[in-house]
Amino acid sequence: xxxxxxxFDVPDRELIHCxxxxxxxLLGSIAANDAVATSLIAWGKNTGETRLLQLGDGAxxxxxxxxxxxxxxxxxxxxxxxxxxxxxxxxxxxxxCRTIWLTKPKQGLALMTDGISDDxxxxxxxxPEVIMKMRHMGRRYGKQWITNELESxxxxxxxxxxxxxxxxxx
Amino acid sequence: xxKFAAKSARPIPVIILADTSGSMSVxxxxxxxxxxxxxxxxxxxxxxxxxxxxxxxxxxxxxNAETHLAxxxxxxxTHFEDFYATGGTPMGExxxxxxxxxxxxxxxSSRAYRPVIxxxxxxxxxxxxxxxxxxxCSAERAQKATRMxxxxxxxxxxxxxxxxxxxxxxxxxxxxxxxxxIKFFRAVSMSVTSRSRSTTPNQPVxxxxxxxxxxxxxxxxx
Numbered sequence: 001x002x003x004x005x006x007x008f009d010v011p012d013r014e015l016i017h018c019x020x021x022x023x024x025x026l027l028g029s030i031a032a033n034d035a036v037a038t039s040l041i042a043w044g045k046n047t048g049e050t051r052l053l054q055l056g057d058g059a060x061x062x063x064x065x066x067x068x069x070x071x072x073x074x075x076x077x078x079x080x081x082x083x084x085x086x087x088x089x090x091x092x093x094x095x096x097c098r099t100i101w102l103t104k105p106k107q108g109l110a111l112m113t114d115g116i117s118d119d120x121x122x123x124x125x126x127x128p129e130v131i132m133k134m135r136h137m138g139r140r141y142g143k144q145w146i147t148n149e150l151e152s153x154x155x156x157x158x159x160x161x162x163x164x165x166x167x168x169x170x
Numbered sequence: 171x172x173k174f175a176a177k178s179a180r181p182i183p184v185i186i187l188a189d190t191s192g193s194m195s196v197x198x199x200x201x202x203x204x205x206x207x208x209x210x211x212x213x214x215x216x217x218x219x220x221x222x223x224x225x226x227x228x229x230x231x232x233x234n235a236e237t238h239l240a241x242x243x244x245x246x247x248t249h250f251e252d253f254y255a256t257g258g259t260p261m262g263e264x265x266x267x268x269x270x271x272x273x274x275x276x277x278x279s280s281r282a283y284r285p286v287i288x289x290x291x292x293x294x295x296x297x298x299x300x301x302x303x304x305x306x307c308s309a310e311r312a313q314k315a316t317r318m319x320x321x322x323x324x325x326x327x328x329x330x331x332x333x334x335x336x337x338x339x340x341x342x343x344x345x346x347x348x349x350x351x352i353k354f355f356r357a358v359s360m361s362v363t364s365r366s367r368s369t370t371p372n373q374p375v376x377x378x379x380x381x382x383x384x385x386x387x388x389x390x391x392x
Contacts, residue, residue: 079314095275118281119176126174133171149171157179157222 008045012097016053023086025072032087039086040111042167048103050167054096058115061127062109064100068124072096084113108130108168113164119155131168179223180225183241184214184362185315186273188253189274189291189322190232195255197290199322202348204252205376206355214244222283223366224269224362227271233257241277261291262299265306272312288358289334292322303334318361319352320345320367 003018010018019039027035052060052071060071082092102108108131120126127162134142150162172309186207194200203295207228214224227241233256239247272278272285304311319331331342343354 020225062253076278079282079311086377118180120174121176126171129174130171146171152171152172153175154177155179156177 008043008051008075009050012053012095013145015051015119016095016097017081018090019070020086028109034087036085036087038113039103040113040165043110044102044106044167047106048081048101048125048169050100050109052096052098052100052109052122054087055085055089055094057117058112059097059114059120059123060109060111061123063107063127063131064067064102064109065104066100067158068127069100071098073128092103102169106135109164112164113161114151115158116150116164119153134166134168135170174179175283178279179215180273180283181225181243181278182222183225183278183361184283184287185229185241185268185287186226186286187261187287187289188228188229188230189259189261189293190230190236190253191259191293192232192256193259193293193325194232197323198348199351200253200255202351203290204250204357206352208250209352210355210359211244211247211250213356213363215247217244217363225282227262228253229267229271231260233260234249235260235263235267237267238270241271258296259291259293260297261289261295262297262302265299265302269302269306269309272315273309285316286358286362287315288324288333289317289319290354291319291331292326293390294325294327295330299330303330316340318358318392320351322351327360358361 001018003015003022006018015042023037024032038058039050039054040058040060040061041053043053044050050064052062053061054072062069062071073146080095089095100109105149108127110130111125113127117123133145136143146166152163153162188203188207190200194203211226215224217224224244225241226239226244226247227237228239228286230236230238230253232253241252245336267286267344280287287384317334317336318340321331322345326344328342328344335342343357345351345354
């Protein structure tokens, strides 16, 4: 079944199973462990109810009705680049799932790969400050601003993969 | 967005556990180790601006175990004090100091790559090393460190040292003279610096000790 065909209130376990099965089918002849992928997912409704799911590293930061939060930080007992993902994990317990509510202006969330999250300091103020900056920009200028920020990332010897998605209320 | 980014590179911590017991004072062993560690510091310092920043600590065990060099970015090490060989071989105590360092999230953050521990010894431990080694191997973070070792001379406890190593790419190195000690450190330097250049610095890099050139050998193609 296509993920899009699932109802919003589908249980986490069924949603994850469906995402995983679709991912494996799309791989075709590529071996799953040659295509290991961490996953960061946000699924929202216009009411503001938003489901968050994460497998592996990277981060989901949010500012919601119940305050600021981090879906799943890297455990303090791990070292850089220790992670799991689609193609490695076979356990439901490897996933972190939560539902948040984004109902007010300036609330939102950021999904980001470890190339960004591992270098972040002051994580708690990241989302509100980026939203404040972005809400005064048009979509095209906002994208350009993010691209420039990531291309001139100041951490010495920073790593490859830098992808970020922002969802926020104006 | 950039203002939230860390201003320092991700570190690869390297911890040397150096036997400085009395037996290391003969045959120029401790002098060779001092010379080799200086070479390693210079080599690491040159690499410090690439994919990762190498941080080095040296813990000695001779008479008592202590931190000889606190964990420091290699390019910031301006002075390395020679150590001297004396007393028994409290290897277990040294393992405990290393374990406490790795478990200390202030000193080695979760941004760091997997640490590398290098054990060098020419004798049998004289303290209760088994319990402390077991604690090291079961500690949440310390158990994840890559462990390499060099046994110097025929009196080294090779059974213990073979139990210590966990890097299949780097088998126990046996040194029979001072030149071998320097050769081993050069091999470890090459392995760590290869990791620091790699896009996957947590992956071990194979060490082929035989391919390490002698110090005075010229690279001539005939």
